[in-house]
Structure formats: structure tokens, C-alpha cells
Amino acid sequence: MSDHVLITGGAGFIGTHLSAALLERGAHVTAVDNLSAGRLPTLPALLQYERFRLVEHDITVPLDWSEPVTAVMHLASPIGPAHVREHPVSTLMAGSAGTVNALEIARRHQARIVLVSSAEVYGDPNVQPQPESYRGSVDPVGPMSGYQEAKRFLEAMAAAYRREHGVKTGIVRPFNVYGPGMLNTDTRVVAAFVTRALAGQELIVNGPDAVRSLCYIDDFVAGLLAMMDCNIPGPVNLGAAEGTAIGDLAALVVSTVGSGTVTTGPSKAADGTARCPDITLARQLLDWEPTTLLRDGIAATVEAMRAAAAPPATVRFDVPSAWLSLIPESTPRPLRCRAGCVRDALRWLTSTYPVLAARLLSPSGELVPWTNLFLDQDNVRDLEGMDTVLSGDVVLVALPAMAGG
CATH class of the missing domain: 3.10.20.30 (Beta-grasp domain)
Structure with a gap:
């Protein structure tokens, strides 16, 4: 019998790429998603597989799942700084109730579960780069607290289920995953920059010296699969060890697209000035590190978003x-x-x-x-x-x- 992997948030950007990779391995995949972020262009292609199934369900509500699964990948979460700031309640519910419900499925079926946390658990870090042992600097009532505390709860509950119930949990902390398949409504930095550049518009860079680690989607999925295939509890950072200044990213996007302009301004409050991972553990425990050059990843992202762009x-x-x-x-x-x-x-x-x-x-x-x-x-x-x-x-x-x- 082949593996059967249940993915919460399976119709999202990372979820669809992960589903495709698992299908290529011969696994059966069930994507659980409430489709609140819309349907990605790649979803119809996945639905053509007999081994792929989409279950429309809000994971913050318990899922009565009786079919055996060998692994659960918990990705479900609202995304984008603007969205999570405006909807902190639903963000916290996804990280709390949604996490418990995903863990319960794994516990009932004695399945390995990989939970996707975030680099946001480090908050505005005063340690560079951030190792997994760093406890972070998070404001529990700040504008991003809904997302940050949701992910911190996710990690705490994963550790609790492992200690109390023996669930084979694994935690990964992604750093700014990007690539083909992002929607033009996505407010994360790469998608937002590419969308504006394709429209020949101004890219507004608040804090051009702020640094982000940018991880191409194929590299990140490879890290997720490596985590699924082992029994390491984590957390493990997954991201590019070398950071990129936001101003340099904007310039690269404009150059790659061939249109758009860059305007710089002061950084916004609650935006970490530098967030880059120490990926020593990923190298040692997962034999993983990203291999896609930023210029190549941006070029592929631009090509895909250009093809999918609707006329204004x-x-x-x-x-x-x-x-x-x-x-x-x-x-x-x-x-x-x-x-x-x-x-x-x-x-x-x-x-x-x-x-x-x-x-x-x-x-x-x-x-x-x-x-x-x-x-x-x-x-x-x-x-x-x-x-x-x-x-x-x-x-x-x-x-x-x-x-x-």
C-alpha cells in the first residue's frame, strides 16, 4: 500500500506544490482546505489525478476522518502581512483549534505529522542569524501578534502532543517561501513586488536595508519531504542562509520584469530589520539546504505570474x-x-x-x-x-x- 498523506491547507501555494511532489512519489494525497484564499491555477491539474482528493473543510472545526493516513502535513493558516493584521482572530483560530484538530488526526492514526510554523516566531530578532535555540523577541499584543502567537502556540501544542501522547511530531520554520503559483493578490513581498512591476507600477520599499531570507518553493518542499521521512521533532529552520536586502530584491524584480520603479521610505513598525536562519540543523539532520539561486527563482516566478496575470x-x-x-x-x-x-x-x-x-x-x-x-x-x-x-x-x-x- 502506498503512503496516504493528508495536507491541511492543501489547496494553497505551498500545499499544491507539496501535493504535486507527493503524487510524483506515488502517494495518495488528500488536501483539506476551506478555499478562503481562492483556487490556485494549479489545482485543476491536481484534481486530474485519481490519487488526489480535495476535501473542502475548515480545519478549525474538528474533521471526522476515519480513513488511515501515514502522514499529516499541517500547513493551514491565513497568509500575508496585511491579511493577518486585519484578521487576527481567524489567524489565531487556525493556529490553535486548527492545530489541535490536525494533531488529533495524527494521534488517532498514529501518523507522522509535520507542522509548518514560521520565522515570525523570532519576532524582531537581536541575534543574527537565528538558530532554533533562540527564543525570539515577540510583542504578544503587537500588530503581528495574531500570526506570531498562533505559530508559537502551534509549536507548543506539537511539543505537548509528542510528550503526552507520543505523537511523532515535527516542526519546521520556513523563511519567506516564494515561487511560481503565487497569486497576484498575495501580499507577501515577492508576489507583491512582481505584481506591481508587471503592471509598470511603483514598488514601495519601506526600509530598503531590511533583510529577508528567500527560499524557492521547490527547495522548501524538498525540506518538508525530508522532515516527513524522518522522526526528528524539530523545530528546524528551512530557508536561505544568505539574506537579501529588500531594496536589492525590488531592484532585481524590476530588472527581471523590465518595468516598474522603486521608491524607498522608512521601515514600518513591527517589521523585523533582519530575519535570516541558521540552517546548521537542516544540513546536519535533514541533509538539506536550498540550491536555487535567487535570480533564477525570481525569473521563474516572474514568468509564471506574467502568464497568469489578468489585464487591469x-x-x-x-x-x-x-x-x-x-x-x-x-x-x-x-x-x-x-x-x-x-x-x-x-x-x-x-x-x-x-x-x-x-x-x-x-x-x-x-x-x-x-x-x-x-x-x-x-x-x-x-x-x-x-x-x-x-x-x-x-x-x-x-x-x-x-x-x-
Whole structure:
């Protein structure tokens, strides 16, 4: 009988790549996912395999799973700094209830379980590079605490199940995984930069000297499989030992794409200035280290995202008449632009007509609280906020939310 691997978050970016690698090994794969992040272009190809099955389920709810499994890979988690900051409750639930439910499946079936944590458990580190023994510097009530504490809970519960129930747990800590298959709605740094560069737009780099370890997806999946095939408890860092300055990454993306510009600014609060792994344990215990050069990985990512990119939407703005009175009468009406997301549309509007900027955007580039913005009947705050993707012909309606708008 071949292996049967259950993957929580199996329809996501890492999950689909892991599924493909397991199918190539001859395993049966069950992907459990609530599809909240949407369907990736690679998912239909996986569904063509008889040995692949998709179970639409929210892992924060217990899963009544009776079919034997040889391994569980727990990847389920919201992703992207903007998303996890805006949705800390669901992020914490995925890391807590979701983790317990995944561990229970492994316990019932006496299966090996690999749990994917994050480099965020190190917080804003004061040790360079970060070994697994470093306990980190995390603010439990900071803007990223929902994600950081979810991953810290994941690790603590994995260790508890191993000690109390004898579950064969393994923990990996990924560092900024990227590669083909990322969506243009992904707010992680590589995908966000490539999306903007492909649209010929500005790449805003807050803190160009901030350093990140960037690990190509194929390398990371190889590390996951090595962890699955052993009984090492971890945690084990998986990432590129050499860090890349965010400013250098932006320049590389623009050069590879052949369009876009780079603008630098001060770093944001709660963004670690340098986060790079010590991968000594991965080398010694897993015989693993990344082999893909950054320029090659970025080139492959750009090629895939270019092929999948949808044409920008034609956006028409419906704004209060009092606002229109501030714009020269010679301005063509209605106000129109081409944009791929709400953020880009508002940047065009406020840069073309600066008098409207204070009514729409804060100094940090977010929608001001005294204005609501609607796409069709939906407030964009109830969608993906400023990163809401636009396609086709759309209308953005701006309405004051309170006096003073």
C-alpha cells in the first residue's frame, strides 16, 4: 500500500506544490482546505489525478476522518502581512483549534505529522542569524501578534502532543517561501513586488536595508519531504542562509520584469530589520539546504505570474459632487483609470488630483476612516481592503462615513 498523506491547507501555494511532489512519489494525497484564499491555477491539474482528493473543510472545526493516513502535513493558516493584521482572530483560530484538530488526526492514526510554523516566531530578532535555540523577541499584543502567537502556540501544542501522547511530531520554520503559483493578490513581498512591476507600477520599499531570507518553493518542499521521512521533532529552520536586502530584491524584480520603479521610505513598525536562519540543523539532520539561486527563482516566478496575470480593470470613480467641485472643470468626466487593485486605483486618483488625497488615503497609504469605498454593493473593507483585485469594468463609489468627509 502506498503512503496516504493528508495536507491541511492543501489547496494553497505551498500545499499544491507539496501535493504535486507527493503524487510524483506515488502517494495518495488528500488536501483539506476551506478555499478562503481562492483556487490556485494549479489545482485543476491536481484534481486530474485519481490519487488526489480535495476535501473542502475548515480545519478549525474538528474533521471526522476515519480513513488511515501515514502522514499529516499541517500547513493551514491565513497568509500575508496585511491579511493577518486585519484578521487576527481567524489567524489565531487556525493556529490553535486548527492545530489541535490536525494533531488529533495524527494521534488517532498514529501518523507522522509535520507542522509548518514560521520565522515570525523570532519576532524582531537581536541575534543574527537565528538558530532554533533562540527564543525570539515577540510583542504578544503587537500588530503581528495574531500570526506570531498562533505559530508559537502551534509549536507548543506539537511539543505537548509528542510528550503526552507520543505523537511523532515535527516542526519546521520556513523563511519567506516564494515561487511560481503565487497569486497576484498575495501580499507577501515577492508576489507583491512582481505584481506591481508587471503592471509598470511603483514598488514601495519601506526600509530598503531590511533583510529577508528567500527560499524557492521547490527547495522548501524538498525540506518538508525530508522532515516527513524522518522522526526528528524539530523545530528546524528551512530557508536561505544568505539574506537579501529588500531594496536589492525590488531592484532585481524590476530588472527581471523590465518595468516598474522603486521608491524607498522608512521601515514600518513591527517589521523585523533582519530575519535570516541558521540552517546548521537542516544540513546536519535533514541533509538539506536550498540550491536555487535567487535570480533564477525570481525569473521563474516572474514568468509564471506574467502568464497568469489578468489585464487591469477599467475603473470609473463615483465621488461626491462636493469633491468634483475641487477639480478643474476641464477635467474629463467621469474620472477613469486602469488598475489591477483598489490600492492602485486610489493611488492614481490621489496622485492625479492631490486635492482628494486627504479624503481618501492616510499618510501610510491606507483608506482613511472617514470615507467608505464600495465596489458594487460591497464595502472594500469587507473584501480584501486596499488589496481587493479589480477586473473588467468596475465602479468605485466613495462616500463620506462621517461628518468631515
